[in-house]
Structure formats: C-alpha cells, structure tokens
Amino acid sequence: MPKSTPSAKTPDPKFSTSRFRMWRELAYLDRSVPASHRPATTSWxxxxxxxxxxxxxxxxxxxxxxxxxxxxxxxxxxxxxxxxxxxxxxxxxxxxxxxxxxxDMFGMRDFALAMGGAQVIPSVTTPTSKSGGRPNPPEIALTPGVQPGKCWPTHTGGHLGVALANTIIVSHVTIDCIAAELAINITTAPKDMVLWGLIEDHHAIQRFNSYFPSPLDPPAAILPLISSLQTRTDKTSAKPVFVPLASVHYDPSLMNNVQMFPAHPEVRLLEIPTRVVVLEIQSNWGHEDLTCLYRLRVHGQLIE
Structure with a gap:
C-alpha cells in the first residue's frame, strides 16, 4: 500500500520569506564578526x-x-x-x-591650656633642646596646633611642669602629635609618659596614704619642688606629695594622632584634687636625645 504523503501545513506568518531572509543575514553577520569583537557574555x-x-x-x-x-x-x-x-x-x-x-576635639575642657590660664613651671621643666634650629619655648606645648615644627623640643627623659588653670580631679590626659605622614622625623615623638600630680589637700593626702601605705618615688627632677613645698607647710599638717595620675603610651602609627588616656582609677576613687602636674617623658620612638612634645591636655572635674 503506497504511503500517503503528509498534508501540507499552512505556513506560519512569522516564518515568512522576508523574516527568514533577515534572520539568515543576521546569522551570517554574527559569524563574520571576530570573537574578540563580540560582546562578552553577561554573567549572573x-x-x-x-x-x-x-x-x-x-x-x-x-x-x-x-x-x-x-x-x-x-x-x-x-x-x-x-x-x-x-x-x-x-x-x-x-x-x-x-x-x-x-x-575641643573631645568636647572636654583642657585645664592645661595656656589661653585658659595654665602656666609652665620652670623649676620642674627640663631645658629646651637647642638642636634642630630655632627652638620653641615649653609654652608651645600648652597651645593648640600640630603643624610641622610647632612643638617643644627637649631631651629624652625630660619633664614639663604645669600649673593648671583650676584645681581639678584629673580624669583624662591627651597627647597631641603631628600625623606620622606629615612628620619630618617621627622618631622624636614621645612614647611612654607618666603624668604626676601634686596633692596639697590635707584630707586627700590622708586618703592617699591610707590607700598606698608605701611611698611612691617621683622623678628626681621634681624633688626640689617637693622639698620647697614641704618646708613651707605647717609641721602639724601632712606633707605635700606627688602621685602618678595617669600612664601614657603614645603610638604614632595609629590613625588618630590625638590620643586620650584615662587617669588611674584610684585618682577618681580617692577624689584626689590637684593644681600642679608634671609630665614625665620616659622614652620616645627611636631618636637618641631629642623628643618633641606638640601639646599636652589635662581634663577632669572642676573643684569648686
């Protein structure tokens, strides 16, 4: 039996001759374009x-x-x-x-600001270093600004004595230094420091002595000041003493070149008031005999 031929289907309009010719031309053009010139396949x-x-x-x-x-x-x-x-x-x-x-950067009053009434105490401040051109006086460390060269140069192991604007209970100490990216020689930046405070209040001295029965040894540079104060006090009253208020480890590699450090908890616990502070610079970041202090700030609770 002969096979029947399939009946012809009605042509789909979308497969018209003109459209088929257009697709064929587009396919030919696509093959004619080098692969390097074709658009890359879009990733998910x-x-x-x-x-x-x-x-x-x-x-x-x-x-x-x-x-x-x-x-x-x-x-x-x-x-x-x-x-x-x-x-x-x-x-x-x-x-x-x-x-x-x-x-202020931290929103806290700086009681060591010269414009606010603080003053440098020359008798407990080490001499200014003469190396490196025209030096700045120590008062520069009590003024705002960390521009290159606007610092107090002193010898390694130096001290800065400051009479604060008011009697306070110290809560924080802040050290300003030039940013490491702008410094001519960052090895002169201070590293380890101690802020000492003078206690003259009779009751505060008694609280301190009861909490610390063993006496603390202050830096040798401030011993003459202690002796002069002790000779002026009454024999029946407690002798003025210097106590460490805060320990500082300044790191110039940190992002913020203005670094704040809290006071020792005992200072707040015993409510130790002080008006005279001495910053002891124990080390720097590598320079043999020169340390540059840009600014010292002292914050705390005002004693009325």
Missing part, C-alpha cells in the same frame, strides 16, 4: 548586582526612616514628613559635631 553577578545594591539601599533607607519616632503628624502626612524629620535629625547631629569640634 553583573545582572544581579544592581538588584542587590538597590535592595541594600532600600533596607538602609527604611532603617533610617523607621528610626524617626512615629507621631500622629508623621502618620497623617506620610513619608515626606519622615524624610524631613530624618534630615532634621542628620542636620542636628552634624551641627552638634561642628560645635564640639569648635570647642
């Missing part, structure tokens, strides 16, 4: 990255918007008022930061 990451980024931005914005407290006004007016509240919140934070920066 390049397609998904805009979507992922958009989702992350949406989550962050929603988190910020939702952090604004809801009120009937914001609920009634909708997202536009949320945006305005968010901007007011951001502007307030920026303004607060600018005001704090104009006052």
């Amino acid at each position: 990451f390049s397609l998904a990255f805009p979507i992922i980024l958009s989702a992350l931005v949406s989550v962050i914005l929603n988190t910020l918007v939702l952090s604004v407290p809801r009120t009937p006004t914001t609920t009634a007016l909708g997202l536009r008022l949320y945006d305005e509240s968010l901007w007011r919140l951001v502007e307030g934070r920026v303004e607060e930061a600018l005001i704090r920066q104009s006052k």
Whole structure:
C-alpha cells in the first residue's frame, strides 16, 4: 500500500520569506564578526548586582526612616514628613559635631591650656633642646596646633611642669602629635609618659596614704619642688606629695594622632584634687636625645 504523503501545513506568518531572509543575514553577520569583537557574555553577578545594591539601599533607607519616632503628624502626612524629620535629625547631629569640634576635639575642657590660664613651671621643666634650629619655648606645648615644627623640643627623659588653670580631679590626659605622614622625623615623638600630680589637700593626702601605705618615688627632677613645698607647710599638717595620675603610651602609627588616656582609677576613687602636674617623658620612638612634645591636655572635674 503506497504511503500517503503528509498534508501540507499552512505556513506560519512569522516564518515568512522576508523574516527568514533577515534572520539568515543576521546569522551570517554574527559569524563574520571576530570573537574578540563580540560582546562578552553577561554573567549572573553583573545582572544581579544592581538588584542587590538597590535592595541594600532600600533596607538602609527604611532603617533610617523607621528610626524617626512615629507621631500622629508623621502618620497623617506620610513619608515626606519622615524624610524631613530624618534630615532634621542628620542636620542636628552634624551641627552638634561642628560645635564640639569648635570647642575641643573631645568636647572636654583642657585645664592645661595656656589661653585658659595654665602656666609652665620652670623649676620642674627640663631645658629646651637647642638642636634642630630655632627652638620653641615649653609654652608651645600648652597651645593648640600640630603643624610641622610647632612643638617643644627637649631631651629624652625630660619633664614639663604645669600649673593648671583650676584645681581639678584629673580624669583624662591627651597627647597631641603631628600625623606620622606629615612628620619630618617621627622618631622624636614621645612614647611612654607618666603624668604626676601634686596633692596639697590635707584630707586627700590622708586618703592617699591610707590607700598606698608605701611611698611612691617621683622623678628626681621634681624633688626640689617637693622639698620647697614641704618646708613651707605647717609641721602639724601632712606633707605635700606627688602621685602618678595617669600612664601614657603614645603610638604614632595609629590613625588618630590625638590620643586620650584615662587617669588611674584610684585618682577618681580617692577624689584626689590637684593644681600642679608634671609630665614625665620616659622614652620616645627611636631618636637618641631629642623628643618633641606638640601639646599636652589635662581634663577632669572642676573643684569648686
């Protein structure tokens, strides 16, 4: 039995002669283009990255918007008022930061600031080093600024005596130094230091002696000051003593070149008031005999 020939199907309009010819030409052109000139195949990451980024931005914005407290006004007016509240919140934070920066980097009063009334005590301050050109006086370490060369040069193991603007209970000490990227010789930066404080209050001396029965040895440079103060005091009163208020380890490799250090917990616990402090520079970062101190700040609670 002869096989029946399949019946002819109605041609699909999309496979018309003109369209078939166009596809054939496009295929030929595609084969004629070198592989190096063809567009690279789009990876899944390049397609998904805009979507992922958009989702992350949406989550962050929603988190910020939702952090604004809801009120009937914001609920009634909708997202536009949320945006305005968010901007007011951001502007307030920026303004607060600018005001704090104009006052002090840490927002704490510096009682060792020369313009605020602090003074250098020459009798317990080591001589200024004459090496390296025209030296600055020690008062430069009590003024703002960390420009290159605007420091007090002294010998390694030097001391800076300061009469603070007021009697305080020391809470923190801050050391300013030029940024390592701008320093001519960062090896002159101070490294290990101790801030000593003079106790003259009778009750504070008794509290200290009961807490520390063994006497502490202050630096030899401040012994003459202690002797002169002890000779002026009444024989019945306690003798003034110098106590270590804070230990400092300055590291110029850190990102922040202005570094704050807390006072010893005993200073706050015993509420030790002091007006006279001495910064003992025990070491630097490698220079043989020169240490440059840019600024010393002393913070604390004011004693009325």
